[in-house]
Amino acid sequence: QVQLVESGGGVVQPGGSLRLSCAASGVTLTNYGMHWVRKAPGKGLEWVALLRYDGINKYYADSVKGRFTISRDDSKNTLYLQMNSLRTDDTAVYYCAKASGWLADSWGQGTLVTVSS
Amino acid sequence: EIVLTQSPGTLSLSPGERATLSCRASQSVPSNYLAWFQQKPGQAPRLLISDASSRATGIADRFSGSGSGTDFTLTISRLDPEDFAVYYCQQYATSPLTFGGGTKLEIK
Numbered sequence: 001q002v003q004l005v006e007s008g009g010g011v012v013q014p015g016g017s018l019r020l021s022c023a024a025s026g027v028t029l030t031n032y033g034m035h036w037v038r039k040a041p042g043k044g045l046e047w048v049a050l051l052r053y054d055g056i057n058k059y060y061a062d063s064v065k066g067r068f069t070i071s072r073d074d075s076k077n078t079l080y081l082q083m084n085s086l087r088t089d090d091t092a093v094y095y096c097a098k099a100s101g102w103l104a105d106s107w108g109q110g111t112l113v114t115v116s117s
Numbered sequence: 118e119i120v121l122t123q124s125p126g127t128l129s130l131s132p133g134e135r136a137t138l139s140c141r142a143s144q145s146v147p148s149n150y151l152a153w154f155q156q157k158p159g160q161a162p163r164l165l166i167s168d169a170s171s172r173a174t175g176i177a178d179r180f181s182g183s184g185s186g187t188d189f190t191l192t193i194s195r196l197d198p199e200d201f202a203v204y205y206c207q208q209y210a211t212s213p214l215t216f217g218g219g220t221k222l223e224i225k
Contacts, residue, residue, distance in 0.1 A: 035214075037162075045154070045162065045205050047214040059212040095161055102209040103152060105173065107161040 002026045002106040004096050009111030016086050016115070022079040022096030022108055029072055030055070033099035034079045036070060038092035039110075046092075049081065050099065064090075086115045119144055119208050123217035129225040136193040138220045140206035145186045150210035153182055153191045157202045165204075166191065198224075 008020040022034070036048040049070040050059045058070055069082040079096055093112050097104035120143040130136055140151065146169075153166040164173045166182035169189055179194040193200055201224050206217040 039156075044203075044219045045156070045207070045216045047207070047216065050212070050214070059214075061213050102150070102214065103164075103167050104162075104207075104209070105164050105167070107163070109161050 002098055004098065004106065004108035006094065006096055006108045006111035009094065009113045011114045011116060012086055013117050014086060014088055014115055017082070017084045018086065018113060020081040020083065020094055020096075020111060020113070022081075024077050024079065024098070027098055027106075029053075029077050029079060030074055033102065034070075034072065035097040035099055035104050036068075036079075036081045036094060037097060037104065037107075038090075038094045040089070040092040043092075048094070050102065051079065053099075083113070086113075088115050091115045118213055119146060119211060119215050121206055121208060121215055121217035123204075123206060123220050125220060126218070127221045127223060129223050130196055131225045132196050132198050134196050136191075136196055136200075136222060138191040138193075138204055138222075140184075140189040140191070140217050142187040142189070142208060146189075146208045147210040149185050150208060151182075151184070151189050152207045152209060153180075154205045154207065155200075155202050156205065162205065193222075196222075 003025045033052045051070045067085045072079045093110040095110045098106040124139045149169040151169045154162040156162045170182045
């Protein structure tokens with residue numbers, strides 16, 4: 001059974017940085033792509049980034065391109081999202097999700113990021 | 118970028134009734150790579166439907182998806198009290214992947 005557990009959320013000032021982690025069990029990340037998706041308070045779901053199974057090809061939403069980096073550590077079977085130059089509109093619950101092809105078919109429970117001074 | 122527009126924004130129905138949710142794309146979704154997700158407060162999204170009409174594992178058969186090209190529909194044949202939630206469509210054919218704005222299904 002696939003289990004995805006996010007961590008690393010918290011409160012950070014505008015302009016600051018944060019790294020989110022997504023520890024996977026029941027699935028080997030080298031076999032699957034992985035997404036980050038976020039939900040801001042009172043808003044809908046927003047796709048953030050995708051790392052393909054090859055660990056090389058990466059795709060980003062325009063709203064985070066140049067500021068966020070998706071990566072993984074195969075030895076730890078863990079996905080990351082490095083978030084730099086954070087803005088108040090990055091405040092959201094961040095979810096990681098396993099991708100079959102590009103379909104997000106299994107999701108973690110999320111971690112809350114609050115960007116505030 | 119493919120823009121997805123969901124309607125209505127809010128749908129008020131009673132348990133036992135039929136719900137019809139719409140998702141319209143700004144351009145044709147390649148290979149009908151259109152998914153539907155359910156999200157309840159404080160919970161992660163749950164995949165209901167993929168490829169426009171394929172039910173995900175463990176999803177009740179009262180949920181069905183239809184459509185192709187630019188017009189897609191999620192139908193819940195008889196509403197159960199646990200079905201009241203927010204529903205999102207998503208295209209996963211091209212980057213950037215995009216979600217619709219959501220339909221809130223509330224108890225009348």
